[in-house]
Every structure is written in structure tokens, then in C-alpha cells.
Amino acid sequence: MIEQAPSLVVHINGWPGSGKLTIARHLAERLGARLADNHTLINPAEALFARSNPLYRSLRAAIRKSVFEHLVKAPVEQSFVFTDALSDDATDTQAFEDCAALARERGARFVAVVVDCDVEENLKRLARAGRSKQHKLTDPAVLLDLRAKHRLLRGNGHAVVEVDVTTLGADEAAEHIVGRILA
Secondary structure, three states: OOOOOOOEEEEEEEOOOOOHHHHHHHHHHHHOOEEEOHHHHHHHHHHHOOOOOHHHHHHHHHHHHHHHHHHHOOOOOOOEEEEEOOEOOHHHHHHHHHHHHHHHHHOOEEEEEEEEOOHHHHHHHHOOOOOHHHOOOOOHHHHHHHHHHOOEOOOOOOOEEEEEOOOOOHHHHHHHHHHHHHO
């Protein structure tokens, strides 16, 4: 575990299936941070409502708001790692800015991380066993559509650590990110 002062709020953004959660687990362990992956925040809404139901969006927003309100009150030395799959639209930009605001409110250092990989590797990872049990995207057509129509949000004015994980394992990617954070 690496001691940090001040604490960190790390936001990892990448396409579904790019390895964000696995990388985030390794990173959180190295940093002594708590992990709040995007599915921790959206799966309660996913379990109760179809994504097309307006109650899905409102419950998802309420859960996120409540979690962030609690994290502001967490011990000041506690670091957090978040994962998301955000594009450069207004709604996703606001979700990203919520993480940056959390860091400011906590007096923590904010680190934006973008993980990406080539399409072929992304499709292989998307098909890995266990993804559907966690309510994760597994449909290659949806991923290809997302990648064709959207761009990954890349920090929106914040300094960004970018990592191409096409040929990197999760442990190597986490080590690279830690090296960049501590540089």
C-alpha cells in the first residue's frame, strides 16, 4: 500500500469491456483506496427497472447523489477510485465533473484516467465470462455502435493519464497509473 497525502479521487473512464474494473481493483489495492465502480452505483436501478423506464434514471441519480453526499463526509485521508464509461456529451460530462467536485470538497487530489484498447481486443474482453452476471454490457453490436457514435470523455480540462491497455494486463496498467500519479 502506498501512503498518499493528500488523499486521492481517481476517475477511470473507458469503453465497456476495456478492463476498467479489473485495473481499478489493482489500483485501489496499491493506493489503499476504496473502489466505487459504476456498476456498484447503477445495479440497484438496473435490478428494479428497465433502462427505458424513467424510474431507472431517477433512482440511478438518487443513488449516485446519496453516495457522493456520504463520501464528502468520509475520513479526509481516505482515497477513492471510480470507474465509468463516459462519452463527451453533457450528461456524462456532468457525471465526470461530480467526481472532480467530490475531490475539491474533500481537499483531495483529482486524477482522471482514460483506458482504451483497440476494437478487436475490446470485443474479446466484452465476451469474457461473468460480465452478464454483473449486469455488464455483453452485446458487441452495442459496443461497436457506442464506439462509432461517441468519443470517450478525456478529462474536460483536467490533467489526464491515458493508458492503451490493448497489450497490457490489469496489473501492468495499474502499475503504470500509479507511476504517473506519483511522478
